[in-house]
Amino acid sequence: MTMPAASHRSAPFRSRRHWLAGLSALGAAGVLAALPRPARAQSGYPARPVRLIVGYSAGGAVDAVARSVGQALSASLGQPFVVENKPGAGTNIAVKATIDAPADGYTLMVTANALAANMALYQPAPFDAERDLVAVSLIGRVPVVIAANADTPYAGIRDLIAAAKAQPRGIAFASPGNGSTPHMAVEFFERAAGIELQHVPYRGGAQALTDVIGGQLPLIAVNALEVQPHVKSGKLKVLAVLSPQRSAVFPDVPTIAESGFPGFEASVWYGVVAPAATPMPLVERLHAEVQKALQTPAVRERMAQVGGEVLPGPRDAFVQLIRSERARYDKLVRDAQIKPD
Template identity: 80%
Template sequence: MFKLAMSTYRRRLGALGACLVVAGVSPLAASAQAQEYPAKPVRVIVGYSAGGAVDAVARTVGQAMQGSLGQPFVVENKPGAGTNIAVRAVIDAQADGYTLLMAANALAANMALYQPMPFDAEKDLVPVSLVGRVPVVIAANASAPFGTIKELIAAARAKPGSISFASPGNGSTPHMAVEFFKRAAGISLLHIPYRGGSPALTDVIGGQLPLVAVNALEVQPHVKSGRLKVLAVLSTSRSSVFPDVPTIAESGFPGFEASVWYGLVAPAATPKPVVAKLHAEVQKALQTKEVRDRMAAVGGEVLPGSADMFAALIRSERQRYEKLVREANIKPD
C-alpha cells in the first residue's frame, strides 16, 4: 500500500511539475512571440473605400510601422454595412496580431444603431492605440444666404425645418455631429442622407441643398475652388487647413466638439505582449514628421496616448451615441 501511495504521489508530483513548467514557460513563450512579431505581412482592414480619410490615415501609419518593423502593413478595404463587415472580419480573424482594424467613430456608434447589436467592441476587440482625429465641418453652398453659424441659426429659427443638410448617411459621424449641434442650438434642420460624402458634396455644390456636414478632408478641395464655404469647424481648436474659420466654440458653443477619430484595434484574444509592441510602434510612428504632416494635411492632428485612453474613449462614445440614437430615433441606412 505504501509503494502504491508513493507511486501515486510521484505521478501527481510529476503532473504538478509539468503544470509548473508549462506555467513558467508560457510568459516566456509569449515574450518570445512578441520579440519575433511580426514575422510576416500584417493586414490593416478599413471599413471604407480607398481614397477616404480613414484609408489615408491607415496607409500613412502603416507605412511608418512598416519601415520600423520591417514587414509590410497591407491596407485592405472592406466597405459595407456601415463598417460592420470590416469589424466582423477582424473579430473573426486569428488573434495573432496579423489582422488589425483602423477603426473610426462607427465602431462605437454601430452598437447603438444596429439591432440586434452586431458586436460588442469592448468585449470582442482590444484597443491598440488611438491615432488621430479630424474635425467635422459644416459647410454651405457658396451662394447660400448664410456665411456663419450665427446666421444659419437665425435663418433656421425664422423658418423651422426649412433648411436641409446633407450627410454621408444615417448614423454617420457628420450626421450625428449635426444632431448634437441642433440640440445645443435649439434649431430644426432637415436631414438628407446620402451614400457617402462625395454624392452629398456634389448635390450641395450643385445647389440642390444648402448645407453639408462632412470631415475636413472631404470638403477641403471644394473650399479652395470657391464652390463651398465652411461655416464652422466642430473642434476645440482651429483647423490647420481652415485657419480663418472659427470653431464651434468661438461661434457661441463652448465645450462642443465633434471629430472623426481613428484608432487601431485587434481581436480580443491577441497576446498582450503583441498588443503592447504594436502600441509602442504606433506611438513611435505618431512622432514622425511624415505622419504628423500627413495628418495636418487632412486637417487633423495625431493623438498619442495609452491604450486605456482609447478604451475609455470607445466607452464614452458608445454611451453618448446610445443616448442620441434613442432620443432622435436614428435608424441606419
Template identity: 60%
Template sequence: MRSFFFRCAFALVASLPLAALSATAADAYPSKPIKILVGYSAGGAVDAIARSVGQRMAATLGQPVIVENKPGAGTNIAVKALIASPPDGYTLLLAANALAVNPSLFQPVPYDLERDLTPVSLVGRVPVVLAVREGSEIKTLAQLSAATKAKPGTISVATPGNGSTPHLAMELFQHTAGLSWRHVPYKGGAQALTDVLGGHVDVVAVNALEALPLVKGGKLRVLAVMSPERSAVLPGVPTVAESGYPGFESSVWYGFVAPAGLPKPILAKVHEAVQKALESSEVRDQLAAAGGVALPGAPELFGKLVKDDAARYGKLIREANIKPD
C-alpha cells in the first residue's frame, strides 16, 4: 500500500513541471515571429489575403507575421509542412477549399483532417461564377441550360484545373441541373479565361476575384454567382439559386488551421487575433474588392464547414471519378 501511494505521489509531482511549462508557454505566447504558410504562389488571392490578415494580426500579437509560400501538389506540400511543425502557434496555414477536397482527390490519402489539424478560424468567402465572353449568344444561365439540354456534351466549360474548387462547383451544378458539359481543365484561371475570351471554350467557371477585371473591362459577362447571396461587386448578377436551382451554392472559402495538439490557450489567442483582423476595414475592403465577405466565427464552426465540405465533395469526386492533374 505504501508503495502504491509513493508511485501516485511521484507521478503527480512529475507531472507538475510539464503543466507549469505548458501554462508558461501559453502565457508567453507569442515571443517570436509567427509564420503563415500559403500553398499557392505569391501574388494570388490566398497570398494577398494572408498578407493582409497577417499584418493586422501582427499589430494585435505584438510580433511580426511572415507569409511563406509553398506551392505545389495541390497545396499538399504546404499542408504537410504545417503538420510537421510543432503545435506551438508559431506556424499556421491559410487554407482554401483544397484542404477539404484533397483527402478524397489524392491517393494515397495525404493527411487526416481530424487527426492532423486544428481548425482556428474561417476568414471569408468568395463566390465561384459562371461566365461567358461578352459577344456570346448565351445571355443567362437559363439559356445555357437550354442549349446544353438541346445538345448534351457540346457546350465546353473551362476551369482552373481538375479538382479545383471551380471544377467541383461546375460538376456539382451539372449533377443538380441534370446537364452534361465538356470539361476543359487548365493550369490556372488565367489561361482558362484567355481561351474563353478567344472563343475556344464556351463558358468558364472561376472564382469572382479572377473574373472581375475582365467584367469591369466589358470583356466578360457573368451568368450567375454560386454564393448563397448576390455579390456586392456584381449586384446585377443573379445567384444560381435565384436562376431556378434553389438551395444551390458553392464558394471559395479561406480559413486558418494549425497543427493538431495546439494548446487551447494559444488557440484562443490566435483566434482572437484573427477575429480582430477581420474587423478591420482594410481586410474587409480587400475581400469586398474580390467579391467576397469576411466571415468571423468560432473554431468549431470552421471545423464543421471543413468536415461538411469534405463529405460533400468526397461524394462528388467518387461519383464523377474526378482525378487530379
C-alpha cells in the first residue's frame, strides 16, 4: 500500500519545521525571550544607568579616578555610570553593598588596597574577595610617599634611616589611620630598612597633614596627591616615593628602590570589581571597556594628576594581584599586630 506523501516526512522533520515556523511567528522579541537570562541581559547591556560604588568620600583620589573612568565608560557604552560614595568601616560598607547587589552588571565597585587588607584587619573576615566578588579590571596605581616637615634635618630617605637606627621608635610618623594603606606601606618599609618608627594614627589625612606642617610631628605617610600642594608651598618635602618608577608629580624625588631597596613597592592600586555571580561574558566585556577607557587621554591625564599611572593588562593580572596582596597583608597584620581604627 502506498503511504500518503505527507507521511514520508519524519516526526523530527515536522517538529523542526514547526519550531522554525514558530520562531518566525514569534519575531525578534520572542527569540530574545527564549534565550537564557544571562544572554538576554548582555544583548542590550547597558539598558539603564550603572552604579559605580566607591568606599570613600567624594573629592578624594579614588573618587576622582572612579569619576574619570565612569565618564569614559558612559561615552563608550551610552549610559551614565554614576558614582555612589559609601564611606565607612574602612570601605567594608561599600564592599558589602556590592556583594549584595544583583549580579547583572549594573553595580560595580572601584576599589583599592583595602579590599585585600581588610580580610586580615577585621576578624572575623567581613568578606572573601575571591569568593564574593569577581575582578573586572585593574585601573592603575598611585605611590605612597614619605614626606617630612620642611624644617626637619632629613635631606632624603637615607638620612631618615640613619636617624631611625640611632634612636629606635624615637621618630614619629602620621598616617590617615591604623590599617590604612599609607600606614601599611611604612610598616613594609620599616621591615625592609631594619628600622622602627613610632606610628601616630589619625582619622583621615587632613588633620595629620595639618599637624606635620605645624611641626607637631616630623613625618607623614600619605598618597602623592595629598602632599603635592604643601610641597609646592614649601611646607613639606618628600623623602621618597614607595613605587617602582618615579612619580610624575615628583619627578625629581628618588624611588625607594633607587635609595637602596630594589624591588620594594608600596603603592595604592585601583581596580573594578563586580558581584561574584556576574556572567563571565559580561565581565569580559566590561574588562575590555575599562581597557579602552585607560587609553583615553582624559583618564590618563586624571591618573597623572593624582600622581599615578594607568595599568592596562589582562584580567588575570588583577586576580593575581588581589591574591598576592591578600597574603602579603595577612602576614604583615599578624607580624605587626595591626588593629583597625
